[in-house]
Amino acid sequence: MIENNFATACNDIDENLFEDSYMLFSSKDFTKFNLSKCEYVYVHRYGKLHMFFGKVGDGLLAPFSAPFSFCRMSTSNVKYSEYLGLLQNLKEKLKLSELRYAKFVLPPFFYDMSSVTKFSFALQDSGSRIQSRDINSHFDLLNFDEESLFSSAKKAIRSARKNMFVFSEALSLSEKKTVYDVIAENRASKGYPLRMCWDQVIRTAEGPAKARFFLVKKNDNPVASAIVFDVTKKVAQVIYWGATGDGERYKAMYYLPFELVKVYRDLGYEYLDIGPSSEDGVVSSGLNDYKQSIGCINSVKETWVLLND
Structure with a gap:
C-alpha cells in the first residue's frame, strides 16, 4: 500500500x-x-x-x-x-x-x-x-590534464591568469552571502532562473548538505563564485556558479573552474559534477561547448x- x-x-x-x-x-x-x-x-x-x-x-x-x-x-x-x-x-x-x-x-x-x-x-x-x-558535464579529476585542452581555451586561461585574481573559500556567513549574490547577479543578467533563494541555500548547507562556498576577487571586488555540495564520497557537485559582468570581461570563468579542480582533487574526490547543459532534453549548445572547452566530459541524465x- x-x-x-x-x-x-x-x-x-x-x-x-x-x-x-x-x-x-x-x-x-x-x-x-x-x-x-x-x-x-x-x-x-x-x-x-x-x-x-x-x-x-x-x-x-x-x-x-x-x-x-x-x-x-x-x-x-x-x-x-x-x-x-x-x-x-x-x-x-x-x-x-x-x-x-x-x-x-x-x-x-x-x-x-x-x-x-x-x-x-x-x-x-x-x-x-x-x-x-x-546532457550533463563533469571533470574526471584523476585524469584531468589542462595541457590537453583546445588551444583557444588555453589562450583564454592564460589571459585570465594575468588578471591577478584572488581565489578563496568563503567561511563567514557574510562571505557566503556574497558568493550567492554574485551568482544571483549572473543569473539575472542572463534571464536564467535561480530556483533556490538565499535562505534555502544556507539552510541546506547548514543542515543535511556538506557545502563549500568559493569566491574570486579582483582588486578586492567579487567577480565570480561557486557553491559546491558533496554528493557522494567520490563526487562533489557545483550547485551554482557564475561571474559578474566585470568577471566575464576578465574571463573569470576561465579561472574559477581550474581552482575548483585543484581543491577537489586535493581533497581526494574523483569527479566534479558541473551539471546539465540542457533542460527537458533541449540542449544549450553554447553552454555545453563552453564546458567541453574547459575539459568537461559529457554523460547522460x-x-x-x-x-x-
Whole structure:
C-alpha cells in the first residue's frame, strides 16, 4: 500500500548498512529536511533496496526536491533482477492506488555506471517510458590534464591568469552571502532562473548538505563564485556558479573552474559534477561547448515515467 510511511520505515532502517552507497539527494536526512516540499514521503522497500518518493499531486516523484535521486542499497552486489523486481512491485502497488504515475530522475551515469545502467534498463523493462534525456558535464579529476585542452581555451586561461585574481573559500556567513549574490547577479543578467533563494541555500548547507562556498576577487571586488555540495564520497557537485559582468570581461570563468579542480582533487574526490547543459532534453549548445572547452566530459541524465495504466 502506498501511504505516508516515512517515519515508520526510517525507524526500521539501519543507516549503517547504506554508508557505502551514500548519495546526498537520496539520504534520509536530506529527505527529512525537504518534507515540506511534498504531501508525504512514501518509502518503497524491496529486498536489499529502498527508495524515497514524494507524493505531489497525483504522482510519486523521486526526487521531489533535488536534481536527481537513486535507490539506496544495503550491498554493492545488486543484480539487475532486483532492480526490476523493485519496479515491478511498485507498479503493482500503483495499480492499487489512485495515483497516476511515478517519476524518476536518475543520476548521470558516471556516478555509478553499473548500477545506473541496470536501473535504466529495469525501468525500460518494467514498462516505464523515457520522458527526456539531458546532457550533463563533469571533470574526471584523476585524469584531468589542462595541457590537453583546445588551444583557444588555453589562450583564454592564460589571459585570465594575468588578471591577478584572488581565489578563496568563503567561511563567514557574510562571505557566503556574497558568493550567492554574485551568482544571483549572473543569473539575472542572463534571464536564467535561480530556483533556490538565499535562505534555502544556507539552510541546506547548514543542515543535511556538506557545502563549500568559493569566491574570486579582483582588486578586492567579487567577480565570480561557486557553491559546491558533496554528493557522494567520490563526487562533489557545483550547485551554482557564475561571474559578474566585470568577471566575464576578465574571463573569470576561465579561472574559477581550474581552482575548483585543484581543491577537489586535493581533497581526494574523483569527479566534479558541473551539471546539465540542457533542460527537458533541449540542449544549450553554447553552454555545453563552453564546458567541453574547459575539459568537461559529457554523460547522460535520464528522466523516466512509470504510468499507472
